[in-house]
Structure formats: structure tokens, C-alpha cells
Amino acid sequence: MTKHYxxxxxxxxxxxxxxxxVQAQTGESLPIVDQRTDPSSPRQAPPGFMVKVDAEHGxxxxxxxxxxxxxxxxxxxxxxxxxxxxxxxxxRGTHPLFIWPTRAAASFTGYGFEIINNFVDHNPAFNNNxxxxxxxxxxxxxxxxxxxxxxxxxxxxAWRRMQEGVMEVVAAAAGTIVDKRDGFNDLQxxxxxxxxxxxxxxxxxxxxxxxxxxxxSGSLTSKVVGETVAEGEYLGSAGSSGSSTIPHLHFEVHDxxxxxxxxxxxxxxxFNGTDTWWAAQQAYKVPRINHISTHYASHEFYQCPVPETxxxxxxFMSGDSLIMRIYYRDLDNNALTNLLIRDDQxxxxxxxxxxxxxxxxxxxxxxxxxxxxxxxxxxSYTFEATFNGATYVRPFTIGMPIGLEENATPLFSVAPNPxxxxxxxxxxxxxxxxxxxxxxxxxxxxxxxxxxxxxxxDISGLSVGAYQVKAEVDGRASTQRVMIxx
Ligand SMILES: [Zn+2]
Numbered sequence: 384m385t386k387h388y389x390x391x392x393x394x395x396x397x398x399x400x401x402x403x404x405v406q407a408q409t410g411e412s413l414p415i416v417d418q419r420t421d422p423s424s425p426r427q428a429p430p431g432f433m434v435k436v437d438a439e440h441g442x443x444x445x446x447x448x449x450x451x452x453x454x455x456x457x458x459x460x461x462x463x464x465x466x467x468x469x470x471x472x473x474x475r476g477t478h479p480l481f482i483w484p485t486r487a488a489a490s491f492t493g494y495g496f497e498i499i500n501n502f503v504d505h506n507p508a509f510n511n512n513x514x515x516x517x518x519x520x521x522x523x524x525x526x527x528x529x530x531x532x533x534x535x536x537x538x539x540x541a542w543r544r545m546q547e548g549v550m551e552v553v554a555a556a557a558g559t560i561v562d563k564r565d566g567f568n569d570l571q572x573x574x575x576x577x578x579x580x581x582x583x584x585x586x587x588x589x590x591x592x593x594x595x596x597x598x599x600s601g602s603l604t605s606k607v608v609g610e611t612v613a614e615g616e617y618l619g620s621a622g623s624s625g626s627s628t629i630p631h632l633h634f635e636v637h638d639x640x641x642x643x644x645x646x647x648x649x650x651x652x653x654f655n656g657t658d659t660w661w662a663a664q665q666a667y668k669v670p671r672i673n674h675i676s677t678h679y680a681s682h683e684f685y686q687c688p689v690p691e692t693x694x695x696x697x698x699f700m701s702g703d704s705l706i707m708r709i710y711y712r713d714l715d716n717n718a719l720t721n722l723l724i725r726d727d728q729x730x731x732x733x734x735x736x737x738x739x740x741x742x743x744x745x746x747x748x749x750x751x752x753x754x755x756x757x758x759x760x761x762x763s764y765t766f767e768a769t770f771n772g773a774t775y776v777r778p779f780t781i782g783m784p785i786g787l788e789e790n791a792t793p794l795f796s797v798a799p800n801p802x803x804x805x806x807x808x809x810x811x812x813x814x815x816x817x818x819x820x821x822x823x824x825x826x827x828x829x830x831x832x833x834x835x836x837x838x839x840x841d842i843s844g845l846s847v848g849a850y851q852v853k854a855e856v857d858g859r860a861s862t863q864r865v866m867i868x869x
Contacts, residue, residue: 442525442626443534443633444596445576455562456584463609470609471559472588475639479556479587480662481646482615484595484634485535491549494775495673498538498712498746503645504529505653516649517667521745531643532635537621538746539674539710543690545599545630550621552632554612555593558585563608569600569622570688580625583618590639597627623688636660670718672770674710675777679703692814695858698780700830705753707766714739714747720770727763755781794854794861801866806840808852817855842867
């Protein structure tokens with residue numbers, strides 16, 4: 384069987400401050416849906432291209448804000464000790480060993496949800512003089528400061544995942560809440576020293592502190608300043624409050640006398656050198672696939688802080704574009720991915736390799752474009768990627784409108800019913816909606832797209848009988864029965 388396709392990899396580097404990521408993506412127009420490829424003249428595979436995001440020298444947390452936090456911490460501790468002299472440990476001693484400060488919400492079923500975009504900058508000079516703990520440059524600075532924390536970013540679909548509450552922030556070690564801020568706007572798109580962050584600061588048994596910033600408003604634990612939390616206890620959900628351009632956690636550590644700590648031990652860690660503060664320190668690079676997906680459009684729609692439009696779809700009809708996409712964490716130059724498409728009998732329908740031609744990126748994506756024509760049999764398929772020893776699978780179907788989440792509540796209304804010349808669908812959900820009209824046997828007799836809340840379907844050419852109108856958007860679907868009568 385010959386399939387018509389074009390390989391079209393592309394990449395997005397989140398190598399430095401994400402504000403430029405925002406700039407690079409903002410204003411992108413709505414996608415061209417269903418770009419067709421003429422099977423008689425297959426599209427040439429275009430060369431891969433790379434968007435490398437340059438460091439914008441914004442201020443994730445500037446010194447003025449940090450001093451304000453220290454002031455709040457000392458005021459809070461003084462007040463707590465007035466009530467109870469033993470409140471908040473003062474003893475020095477062995478520092479804690481941290482567990483990872485994030486986890487996926489229980490409802491999250493994907494492969495991965497986060498990347499580390501920026502570490503601490505150990506190069507004291509400003510203006511793009513960068514050194515991370517491993518002597519690389521996965522950090523940033525600005526004209527008057529260095530990045531002093533670890534940025535853990537939702538990837539992909541940061542805004543959508545934030546609204547879903549996917550990244551839960553947990554206590555890296557047992558401690559006492561010594562600062563807590565909530566209620567500030569969590570949809571910030573600029574790094575400009577905005578001091579109005581939501582988050583928590585914990586004091587640990589040795590007097591060291593861990594700082595957790597940029598939470599989603601209203602997501603914080605109900606515990607208040609002075610209460611203790613256990614290791615791994617929920618603190619809040621990642622957002623983009625304060626000086627922030629994308630939903631993420633800024634995790635910052637200080638020892639018992641206020642010195643900076645970088646929990647990652649390494650040759651270029653100028654604070655605590657080879658003394659790790661992690662119970663199990665992650666590797667510098669964690670090459671894996673966070674998300675593998677199928678889409679009906681090749682475009683990205685990103686407009687901070689709007690939840691991303693994903694254009695994901697599970698079922699494809701003849702004539703459709705099928706975009707296969709992989710979102711990587713820590714994809715290195717020349718890293719190999721084995722890709723294949725398997726049918727429901729286990730037969731490999733297509734296989735190919737992808738060697739990344741790009742420089743290292745902490746968050747990158749690649750995609751491949753297929754035209755679904757009648758060389759594809761109706762049925763169930765899987766898109767599989769094997770990368771760095773692990774295999775990632777995305778099921779999809781061709782010609783079988785199944786596998787969608789059917790909404791109990793209709794996504795739209797339809798009138799008149801019975802109808803004669805025109806069906807008017809109204810109250811359609813926002814997004815790019817795929818509409819189909821199925822006859823009594825379930826065969827699609829009409830396929831259309833709509834991106835408005837009202838859409839008219841011309842049914843004058845269809846014979847009388849019972850039909851179903853189906854609307855699909857973002858993996859949701861809903862069906863309504865209609866009659867055509869004349
Ligand atoms: Zn940060």
C-alpha cells in the first residue's frame with residue numbers, strides 16, 4: 384500500500400526566558416484547516432526549521448521583591464514566636480534532602496507535563512553571562528540580576544494545563560509555612576518585576592527555606608502561616624502570577640542564614656558545590672516524550688494567556704489532513720526517534736526515523752503530515768514513537784467516528800427539525816468545529832468546518848430520512864438526530 388505523505392518536522396526551543404516564546408508566538412493567525420495535498424503531486428518535504436528563543440532579560444524575581452519576601456518572612460516568624468517561642472525551628476544542622484516539588488494531578492493521564500526551562504545562574508556577571516550548575520547555559524539573567532531558582536514549566540499546552548490544574552506543587556521537605564500570598568492575578572504575560580505573586584515559603588528543620596512562586600490564584604492549601612506541612616503535601620497549583628510569562632513553578636532555596644542554595648550539585652555550582660540537596664538528583668537532561676498526538680491542522684495557536692487551541696482529533700476521514708506531532712522534553716542534537724504507524728492487526732503500515740537536526744532544546748516539537756486518501760483502510764491505528772528506550776503510543780481511527788468523548792449535554796442546538804432545505808446549528812462551542820452529517824447507516828454524507836457559533840448546512844441535495852448531525856471539537860463530540868422531510 385502506498386501512502387501519500389510529507390514529512391515536515393519543526394521545532395520550538397524554549398531555551399531561555401519564556402517571554403520571548405510568548406512574543407514569538409503571539410498574534411499567530413487562526414489556522415488554515417485541512418490543507419489538502421494533491422495526491423497526484425505529493426508535497427515536497429520542506430526543510431525543518433527551528434525557532435530558537437532568545438533570552439529576554441526579564442526579571443523572574445527581582446531583588447526588591449526578594450527583600451520584600453524576606454521582610455514578610457521575618458515579620459511572620461517574629462509574630463509566631465511571640466505566640467509560641469518554639470514556633471519555626473531555629474536549630475542548625477543537616478539540611479533537608481528534597482523530593483521533587485511538583486507532581487501531576489491525579490486526573491492527568493498523559494505521558495509528561497513539565498520541563499525544566501531555567502536553572503540557577505551561577506555566573507555573577509549580568510547581561511547574558513550564563514552558567515548553570517552543570518557548566519551549561521540553561522539559565523538566564525538580565526541587566527541587574529541573575530536567575531536564582533529552578534523554573535519548572537508546563538509543557539506542552541501550558542495555559543490549558545494550568546486551567547486543568549495539572550501541575551501540583553508539593554512541599555519538597557517537611558516544614559512550617561512562613562509566608563503565603565494568594566488572590567493576585569495569575570494570567571501574567573510579562574517579566575517586569577511584578578511583585579504580586581501567589582505562593583508559599585516554607586522553613587525547614589535546619590532553618591533553610593524553600594520558596595514556591597507563581598501559583599494559580601485560589602489554588603493554595605487552606606493552611607495558614609505558622610502551620611506545618613509534611614513532605615509531599617499539596618501547596619498549590621502552578622500558574623502565572625507575579626513576574627511571569629507562562630504557567631510555571633519558580634523553586635528557590637536559601638540556607639538557614641539566607642545564603643542562596645542551588646539544590647543541584649555540580650561542578651559549576653558556586654553556592655553548595657557538590658553537596659546536593661535532592662534525595663535523588665535528576666540528570667541534567669531528561670530526554671523523553673511528554674506528548675504524542677494527532678491533529679487536523681498543522682498550526683499552533685498561542686496567545687498568552689488564552690488556553691491553547693490544540694486542533695487535536697482522533698478520527699480522520701478520507702481527504703483529511705492528519706498531522707502527527709511529538710512534544711519532547713530535552714531533545715538533543717542527533718537524538719534518534721523511531722516512528723511507525725500500526726493497524727489494528729498489528730501490521731506496520733509505515734515506519735520512518737527522525738534524527739533531530741537541531742541544537743538541544745528543553746521543550747521542542749516535531750511534526751509529520753499525511754493526507755488520508757482511499758489507500759488508508761477504515762479502522763483503528765496507532766502512531767508509535769520509540770525514543771531513548773521508551774515507546775509512546777497514540778491511537779487514532781480512520782473513517783470511524785469513535786474514540787471521542789461523547790457529551791451527555793449537547794454541544795449545540797439544531798433547527799428546524801424536521802428540516803427541508805437548510806439546517807441551522809446554533810450555540811456551537813468556540814474553536815474550530817468539525818461538523819458531519821451521518822445517514823442512517825452511520826456513513827458521513829457531509830463534512831464541514833465551522834469556527835462560529837452559528838452554522839448553516841445546505842441539505843437540499845439530500846434525500847429524505849433520518850440523519851445525525853455530529854459536532855467535534857478538541858476531542859469532544861456531540862450528536863443530534865434530525866429528520867429531512869419534504
Ligand atoms: Zn524563575
